[in-house]
Amino acid sequence: MTFNTLRLGFITIAVGIAGNGLLASAAHAAEFSFTATNTTTSAITEVLVSENKSDWGYFDIGSGIKPGSTANLVWDQSTNSEGCAQWVKAAYADGSESEPAKFDFCEDGLAIEF
Template identity: 50%
Template sequence: MFKKNHVFASIALLALSTVALPNAASAEQWYFYVRNNSSAAIKQLLVSENGSSWGYFDIGSGVGVGAQAKMIWDSSTNNQGCSQLIKAVFSDGSESQPSRIDFCKNLDDPIVFQ
């Protein structure tokens, strides 16, 4: 079973329109997609295995309204569990409700924030 190392995950933001670089992602990298269907930009993504201690992803300048982005888990998270809570923090200061996601399944189905 796939595990991740630390709750404090670090990822790289890759917009779907970004051209793949040589030697970029190996087949072993864990990733997921985020789609922003809300009316405000996503400025942070927070994850937690237990719901009380939250780590954040570095998503650069954020995920714009109507945009979709690919998120890559940092290899330092490889020993964490697949099931994690995720929530978004928006540019207007609001937060989404946490959703429990199995990050080892359906990697190409985006997590949609409303």
């Protein structure tokens, strides 16, 4: 997978469920989703994930996530063989990137704030 780098305001875990293209764990038959909220002043252009912080994949976020907006994201079934623990980061329209932070994407109601 290929991901661009992003600036992260800070990532926090909260509650949420969602709906459009990313990864999941093979241990789970259900569709895995989470919410991503942009708390910065720059649009998010990519949301990237990695098991090892070396090989990055990305979610389809369409035209991006505007400042103050929340998007529902769903892991793609092609990633079902990956583990639940993943690093995540965001790329911004201003060219900056966030620091990666690790989350358990098998957790129900995961919400991430950038």
